[in-house]
Amino acid sequence: xxxxxxxxxxxxxxxxxxxxxxxxxxxxxxxxxxxxxxxxxxxxxxxxxxxxxxxxxxxxxxxxxxxxxxxxxxxxxxxxxxxxxxxxxxxxxxxxxxxxxxxxxxxxxxxxxxxxxxxxxxxxxxxxxxxxxxxxxxxxxxxxxxxxxxxxxxxxxxxxxxxxxxxxxxxxxxxxxxxxxxxxxxxxxxxxxxxxxxxxxxxxxxxxxxxxxxxxxxxxxxxxxxxxxxxxxxxxxxxxxxxxxxxxxxxxxxxxxxxxxxxxxxxxxxxxxxxxxxxxxxxxxxxxxxxxxxxxxxxxxxxxxxxxxxxxxxxxxxxxxxxxxxxxxxxxxxxxxxxxxxxxxxxxxxxxxxxxxxxxxxxxxxxxxxxxxxxxxxxxxxxxxxxxxxxxxxxxxxxxxxxxxxxxxxxxxxxxxxx
Numbered sequence: 001x002x003x004x005x006x007x008x009x010x011x012x013x014x015x016x017x018x019x020x021x022x023x024x025x026x027x028x029x030x031x032x033x034x035x036x037x038x039x040x041x042x043x044x045x046x047x048x049x050x051x052x053x054x055x056x057x058x059x060x061x062x063x064x065x066x067x068x069x070x071x072x073x074x075x076x077x078x079x080x081x082x083x084x085x086x087x088x089x090x091x092x093x094x095x096x097x098x099x100x101x102x103x104x105x106x107x108x109x110x111x112x113x114x115x116x117x118x119x120x121x122x123x124x125x126x127x128x129x130x131x132x133x134x135x136x137x138x139x140x141x142x143x144x145x146x147x148x149x150x151x152x153x154x155x156x157x158x159x160x161x162x163x164x165x166x167x168x169x170x171x172x173x174x175x176x177x178x179x180x181x182x183x184x185x186x187x188x189x190x191x192x193x194x195x196x197x198x199x200x201x202x203x204x205x206x207x208x209x210x211x212x213x214x215x216x217x218x219x220x221x222x223x224x225x226x227x228x229x230x231x232x233x234x235x236x237x238x239x240x241x242x243x244x245x246x247x248x249x250x251x252x253x254x255x256x257x258x259x260x261x262x263x264x265x266x267x268x269x270x271x272x273x274x275x276x277x278x279x280x281x282x283x284x285x286x287x288x289x290x291x292x293x294x295x296x297x298x299x300x301x302x303x304x305x306x307x308x309x310x311x312x313x314x315x316x317x318x319x320x321x322x323x324x325x326x327x328x329x330x331x332x333x334x335x336x337x338x339x340x341x342x343x344x345x346x347x348x349x350x351x352x353x354x355x356x357x358x359x360x361x362x363x364x365x366x367x368x369x370x371x372x373x374x375x376x377x378x379x380x381x382x383x384x385x386x387x388x389x390x391x392x393x394x395x396x397x398x399x400x401x402x403x404x405x406x407x408x409x410x411x412x413x414x415x416x417x418x419x
Contacts, residue, residue, distance in 0.1 A: 109228035129208035169393035190329035245387030258375030265384035282343030
């Protein structure tokens with residue numbers, strides 16, 4: 001048995017939540033230290049839970065190991081039947097939830113004041129996050145606090161950071177709005193398989209493995225707005241199989257004169273690129289020619305000349321003709337916002353079996369082939385999603401609040417909600 005393949009009983013005894021904010025999350029001793037040992041986790045069950053996204057890096061040895069555990073002769077059960085019954089599969093995992101709810105005080109939120117950086121919580125153990133949900137006020141009028149300042153900028157100036165296995169740099173470092181699909185600082189409800197904005201809430205279902213611990217922080221860079229964070233993070237405690245990568249979310253933003261490349265991701269190590277969210281806005285209204293830029297993907301030794309190129313930016317997001325039919329929300333790709341008058345577009349794409357794999361390094365950018373005299377200024381922000389063999393974050397430093405607010409125009413999406 002390797003040092004990472006310790007028994008579930010040992011994992012259960014060492015797994016506990018460490019909440020470092022001023023709230024006492026007040027988990028009961030029964031929740032923190034279960035009396036009953038857990039049986040060893042079913043390896044095939046865990047691999048199946050991550051296989052759809054490819055968090056195991058789709059390594060052949062992982063797939064072969066999973067298949068080798070099937071009964072001799074395959075027991076006559078087809079792969080289609082196994083797939084259909086995946087939801088019914090029983091697994092030996094311990095389910096927990098990290099929450100801002102204070103059981104003793106019956107309070108739901110964690111205050112995050114202007115200029116403050118607060119830890120939502122820290123968990124020690126081995127397993128993987130399965131769902132991350134949060135919400136917060138400040139971007140809409142509050143009927144319970146009518147004098148509170150309102151600015152949709154808080155969607156950009158509230159920063160989310162996630163650390164895995166005591167890494168010094170966060171593997172996730174991004175504005176909350178950008179991470180969930182509201183990077184244009186306006187809300188348009190949609191749901192993909194892995195993230196979305198759902199009528200006032202924000203969620204993601206990226207599997208996020210950890211071998212020792214994870215810690216979640218939020219920082220409020222807004223100059224005017226204090227907020228209160230509601231957050232529920234559901235995770236499973238279980239030994240991890242070999243070959244599982246760490247989840248990373250890399251944020252980029254900036255102004256562009258027109259011909260400059262739009263960088264989405266640049267990382268070192270072994271892993272794969274799993275998709276991105278991209279938000280763009282032209283300085284001039286009714287301008288969308290930034291969509292002419294195809295992807296340029298540089299991988300490993302193909303660093304001077306891209307190994308992969310596309311035919312257009314909207315083509316990469318599986319659309320066409322500047323998304324001529326308007327908005328859509330699919331499981332793996334979508335256009336939550338297309339506002340031609342404001343020259344604004346929000347787009348996403350998720351890679352599963354089509355993940356872009358690399359063994360040393362990757363650089364992903366969009367570059368416009370048109371001559372510079374035909375192009376006009378625009379601004380952008382993006383979040384790239386990757387799985388890497390190391391938990392240390394490689395994101396650029398989060399810019400100042402002023403630099404984060406790159407948009408030329410923000411459309412007011414507030415509306416009557418609760419009487």
